Amino acid sequence: MGFKHLKAMALATATSTAALLASAANAVEIEYWQYFFDARVQAMEQLIENFQAANPDITVKMTHFPYADYRTKVAAAIPAGEGPDVVQLFYGWLNDYVEAELIQPLPADAFPASMVDEEFFPMVQAMKEGDQYWALPTAVRSLALFYNERLLEEAGVEPPTTLDETVEAARAMTKVDGAGNVTQVGITAGMTAQDHHWWREVLVRQFGGEPYTDDYRTVAYNSDAGVEALKFYVGMAEGDEPITAFGFMDEPQAAFKAGRAGMHIDGSFRIGSLNNTRGLNWGVSELPATSDGTRSNYSSYWVNAITTKAEGEKYDAAVKFMQYVTSDEAMQIWLDVVGELPAKPSVGMTEANANNEVFGPFIRGLAYANTTKFANESGQRQLMVEMVERITLQDMDPAESLAIAAEAEQKLLNEYYAD
């Protein structure tokens, strides 16, 4: 019972006994869980403070855990009736949470599907089943092309906008020593980082293919377009004049941070750590388009959902809290504090945000972004990693390696969707 409750109760006593009873009954505490990441916790503290000021009869208690324990703790707590009323989860986990009956759908009167469809960026529709939503994000992430301004200038090239220009610019920035070892890459490469998203959702589409069909249950990238996309990707590190090297400086983002890479494709979550890198002069632009202007992007997000534990007045309070954390105000706070992008065009596409020189390219990318529905993200990424390794380490034909990856991924999806 905080001061605000006491005040509310005192006020109620002054007016009438009935009001006192109503107010006492309304004094409800709900629990919110998320994983620990400093900026996210700070942003949520601000949101909770604002929410409580607007709803004096509701208290929100936030609990956070290290990321490594998060999933296990949630799974153990909710069935025991212990855990959160509102919980944060990765969009890729939704199916598991629904099946395990850990979360309940958002009420149709407060979150009508037609409203959400209209107000949010389209990739959020991955959270929809029938005409109800299971969960909604406060913020989303997308990919963009980071570039090192000093290296661009040194090579005398402009930030590229198309794939051809990207290859040209990368070639101009690549440095090789006397023995032919690459000592500076034009663009970073590595399926272990964000490149598997870039290849899957962007390159395959740009070469005229579809990565998946049937709501991400059927692998479709084993096509001519897929082979071309793979040849393009692996080809960057091959030939007489490679513009990249796999495994260069251990990790792509390390190479970019160290100023040894001209360009680097990464998510909006990288902005913070690049800002803290001294002496690195970087800029960012939208992912390169094809020469005919085809664009695509990959976006992912964390969502909030109401758990099955919330009932009665706690449920009502949880709904109110969900409404607040998906409001325009909450999204702007999240952008300012965490640096993650608003999930609604009404916030993201404001003049100030969409033209922001850092956030702008990411936000503009959201308009044409796709969200892969993963069954097992790390497992599916691993298949992409191995697809490239078979070509680079074992000289396998790209088409053959692609076919193996497609078959393995289809098997993984079939197993996941079996029941």
Next chain:
Amino acid sequence: MKLYRDLTIRQKHIVWAWAFLALPVVFYTVIRFYPTGNAILISFQDWNLLGSRTWTGLDNYIKLWNDPVFWQVFRNTFVYLLLGTPVSLVLSFIIAYHLDKLRFMHGFLRMLYFLPFMTSAVAMAWVWRWFYQPVPIGLFNNFLASIGIPQIEFLNSTTNALPSILAPAVWAGLGFQIIIFMAGLRAIPKSYYEAARIDGVSTWTVLWEITLPLLKPTIVFIVVFSSIGFLRIFDHVFNMTTNNPGGPLNSTKPLVLMIYQSAFDSFDMGYAAAQTVVLFLVLLVVSLIQLRLLRDR
């Protein structure tokens, strides 16, 4: 209380013995036996940590049998064992044998050999990982490049990666084995060597006929100890290949890492438990064989 008073002294001894044993017994039941039994149970079930457990019979084991990755991982695990154990045994014996005869800076050298054993495996793995990188950041490759030798792909290779990861793992365990060997060497009575010298036999004969036979218990201990260690290798592999754990192309993945990935990346607890049962059986067999060797003495 009356019940206790009626007991004979012998019975009271037994009651007290069990009272003192209660703590370890409870500990072992709750912390060791219950989870072990539960793991065996889960290995016959399908469970993703969130949903309910469903009974699937031998499905997990059949899947394991038909999984090519499992056989590759099984082979890797034994490569770690069969390469790591003899190499570390021979190296540590040679070092201990010579260190034992050395007087000059003996303590300092022994400290140097023991130091890696006390270092955190995680920190060590990361430092070696950077040593192994290609130019421009890898120490070894920068050295090779500076004298005009082409780069060696240490970690980004299906053939070189496993030995590259094994090397620091062997190095890290060496210090401990050297100390054990030196203790074993010191325990051999001087009089045997004196007798041998009076008889005028060669150094080799002394080594083969006196030192090694009398060191057998020490050798058996180190073999058992390091085999279990190499069968359970995880931290070096995981930390040197975090971006692509056990890679490239599963060429460095040991069984423990596969268990970890099945359980905490794929959340396929049943499959992970089935692998654990296999690892348990492997460790059991290896330990039983080595126990038999001990008894033969």
